[in-house]
Amino acid sequence: MPLAEAKIPVFCVFLCLIVTIYSLNKEEGESKMFRLGIDLGGTKIEGIVLDENGKELFRKRIPTKQKKGYPGILENIKKLYDLLVSSIDGEKHTFGIGTPGALSVRTGLLKNSNTVCMNGKPLKADLERILGRKITIQNDANCFAMAEALYGAGKGKKLVFGVIMGSGCGGGIVYKGEVMTGLQAIGGEWGHMSIDPQGPMCYCGTRGCVETYISGGGLEKRYEEKYGERRSFKDVEKDYKNGDQKAVDFIQTFFKNFGRAMANLINVLDPDIIVLGGGVSNMDAIYTEGVKEVENCIFSDSLETPIVKHQLGDSSGVIGAALIGC
Numbered sequence: 655m656p657l658a659e660a661k662i663p664v665f666c667v668f669l670c671l672i673v674t675i676y677s678l679n680k681e682e683g684e685s686k687m688f689r690l691g692i693d694l695g696g697t698k699i700e701g702i703v704l705d706e707n708g709k710e711l712f713r714k715r716i717p718t719k720q721k722k723g724y725p726g727i728l729e730n731i732k733k734l735y736d737l738l739v740s741s742i743d744g745e746k747h748t749f750g751i752g753t754p755g756a757l758s759v760r761t762g763l764l765k766n767s768n769t770v771c772m773n774g775k776p777l778k779a780d781l782e783r784i785l786g787r788k789i790t791i792q793n794d795a796n797c798f799a800m801a802e803a804l805y806g807a808g809k810g811k812k813l814v815f816g817v818i819m820g821s822g823c824g825g826g827i828v829y830k831g832e833v834m835t836g837l838q839a840i841g842g843e844w845g846h847m848s849i850d851p852q853g854p855m856c857y858c859g860t861r862g863c864v865e866t867y868i869s870g871g872g873l874e875k876r877y878e879e880k881y882g883e884r885r886s887f888k889d890v891e892k893d894y895k896n897g898d899q900k901a902v903d904f905i906q907t908f909f910k911n912f913g914r915a916m917a918n919l920i921n922v923l924d925p926d927i928i929v930l931g932g933g934v935s936n937m938d939a940i941y942t943e944g945v946k947e948v949e950n951c952i953f954s955d956s957l958e959t960p961i962v963k964h965q966l967g968d969s970s971g972v973i974g975a976a977l978i979g980c
């Protein structure tokens with residue numbers, strides 16, 4: 655056999671070998687990579703398992719049991735994590751946790767959590783020791799933004815800003831599928847921009863924060879301040895729909911503040927889309943009347959930014975936790 659002809663089968667065998675090694679690696683490295691996430695709430699801890707395409711395979715909720723304090727919460731997280739791992743027979747996976755509050759960049763201790771027994775605790779270091787692995791912990795607004803950016807209302811958009819208007823007011827920035835936390839891990843904390851230096855005192859020490867005017871908790875306080883009566887935001891919304899003058903005046907002021915706060919955000923970040931979440935975001939008039947006020951305030955002749963409702967509902971926290979995992 656001439657030398658040139660003998661080289662062809664050798665080359666083919668070599669090529670097959672490379673293809674086989676590549677596919678084996680691919681199978682081990684990609685198709686078996688599950689994503690595990692835990693959303694740490696004040697009353698419940700929720701866990702989820704996603705496959706590599708984001709499909710939900712398993713979900714479980716357990717009570718947080720705050721009464722048992724910080725050690726009890728750690729124990730519950732471990733219990734739930736073990737359950738998630740056993741649901742995939744211990745296969746290779748990433749793991750992330752979403753929590754209210756944030757880890758201080760300087761000390762590594764959790765701060766601003768409404769599960770107060772966790773504040774000042776080294777949550778990440780303790781869990782890494784207990785679970786014997788690396789984990790990622792992100793603030794719940796960042797998890798919300800991540801979930802909506804990848805699988806919800808912001809899917810396909812490059813720069814997504816996620817806003818939570820719940821008991822407080824949080825925000826998260828996702829750029830090209832990654833959370834932008836920033837130098838001090840406060841990227842997206844738009845709820846604590848002041849829109850009135852003479853305004854009500856916020857727990858953060860600043861007056862007139864966005865949170866005190868447009869979060870559910872803030873709105874209830876403002877209503878009580880104005881009319882001397884405590885009402886839930888849902889009830890005020892009902893009164894507004896029924897044309898009650900007090901509620902109409904109150905909600906119009908809310909829309910003006912919403913417009914000012916959103917315009918400040920758009921003027922700085924100019925995102926491709928803003929996705930709203932949290933209880934207040936379920937009010938339909940925000941997307942018409944509220945958005946008109948944004949248009950009145952932005953530094954542009956027109957408002958092109960879509961401001962839309964969330965798509966994943968309550969699941970966004972736990973899905974986002976799974977997506978930010980390492």
Ligand SMILES: [Zn+2]
Pocket residue numbers: 845846847856857858859860863865
């Ligand atoms: Zn504040």
